[in-house]
Amino acid sequence: MTRRLLIVTLALVLTLAAQAKKETQDFVTQFITELQTTEGANENDYTCITVSPQMMERVLQMVKEKTLEDEDQIRGALTHVRSLRVFTARENSELYTAECKRLLERQTRHFKQVKTEATEQNENTNLWVREYNKQIVELVLINRVTGDDLLQIVNLTGNFDSEFVDELLKM
Amino acid sequence: MDYKYIEQLLERYWQCETTVAEERILREFFSQDEVPSSLATYRDLFSYEAEEQQTALGADFDSRVLEKIEEPVVSIRRNTWKMRTMPFLRAAAVVAVVAGIGFAAQRAFTVSDEPAVSYNYGAYQDTYTDPQVAYEQMSDALKLVSDGLRQAGLEPKDSVKSLNNEKL
Known part of the structure; x- marks a missing residue:
């Protein structure tokens, strides 16, 4: 009886552990973690700002309270955003760019690049998106x-639909 | 008939003073068909001994005793692979059932318009405490993304399909 109870309890614990929702790390978090083991990367070269969902609220x-008249597009776009992280490197940008692209290319199962025709204007700009159920959840x-x-x-991160894209393109 | 001798023997018998030979006399006396009524009450006592001596064990006595005292037969079952893994199979079945219920409950209670990817927001540490500063940073970042989208060749009124289908 005790043995049976033990087995059932163990099974329940394992099940609940498996059911626990696995958290996903946003790209910048993954990137900064990656940099800790990257040769040549130095914490003094870069900064990272974070706006959490709580701050977004x-x-x-x-x-909403200030009703800034000329910022309608930004306000519209903001409602789709849950969080923001901006990584800025002011030294060794070539190293960090290469590392960033390498990390994204390793994760093609999650991130897909918005392909553009290379021009002189956009050669240094890349846009990648992460989808879930045909919905863009990370940019x-x-x-x-x-x-x-x-x-x-x-x-x-957030819910980026056509309305969001339209709002941004009007800016 | 004088039964004085018998009465004396009986008296000695009650006093536990009779010899084996005297007791045999008493038994023989009481085994007679006719015993005086004054002594008839003692007849059963002496006839009981004689009757009990004739009692013998039945022919099936030994077998019945042996039947009672023999050890119960224990059947030995082979501990097969199936029996050994049964507890784990049961545990797996419980896991499957609970996981199934959990999955069904999760599906039932998930708000449909929330992204199903759960980000590590709990680990976020805000850089700014003033929403105004956060707003300014957000505006700059969104303008940068806007430029990026424009450079990607997207035009206003392009649907999100441009991002997640056609351009990929």
């Missing part, structure tokens, strides 16, 4: 300014 509340923009040795990675 406060921002939306503030925007990664890589922007490198070679002259300034600057790399910016904008990482948004």
Whole structure:
């Protein structure tokens, strides 16, 4: 009887552990983790800003209260965003850009690049998206300014539909 | 007939003073068909001994005793692979049932318009405490993304399909 009870309890614990929702790391979190083992990467080269979903709620509340007239597009787009992370490297941008692209290319199961025809204007800009159930849930923009040795990675999570794209393109 | 001698023997018998020979006399006396009524009450006592001596074990006595005292037959079952793995199979069945219920419950209670990917928001540490500063950073980031989308060749009114289908 005790043995049976033990087996059932163990089974329940294992099941609940398996049922526990697995958390996904956003791209910038993964990237910074990756940099900790990357040769040549130095924490002093880069910074990262974070706007959490809690802060996003406060921002939306503030925007609603202030009703900034000329910021309609931003307000519209903001409602689709849950979080923002911006990675900025002001040194060794070439190294970080290469590492970032390598990480994304390793994760083609999750991230897909929005392919564009290469032009002089966009050669240093790449856009990657993560989908779930045909819905874009994460957006990664890589922007490198070679002259300034600057790399910016904008990482948004949220619900990015056609309305969001339209709002952004109007900006 | 004088039964004084018998009465004396009986008296000695009650006093436990009779010899084996005297007791045999008493038994023989009481085994007679006719015993005086004054002594008839003692007849059963002496005839009981004689009757009991004739009692013998039945022919099936030994077999019945042996039947009672023999050890119960224990059947030995082989501990097969199936029997050994049965507890694990049961555990797996419980896991399957609970997982099934959990999955069904999760499906039933999931809000449909929420992205099913669960991000690590719990680990986020806000850089800013002032929503105004966060808003300004957000605006800059969105403008950067807007430029990126435009550079990707998307035009206003392009649907999200442009992002997740046609351009990929």
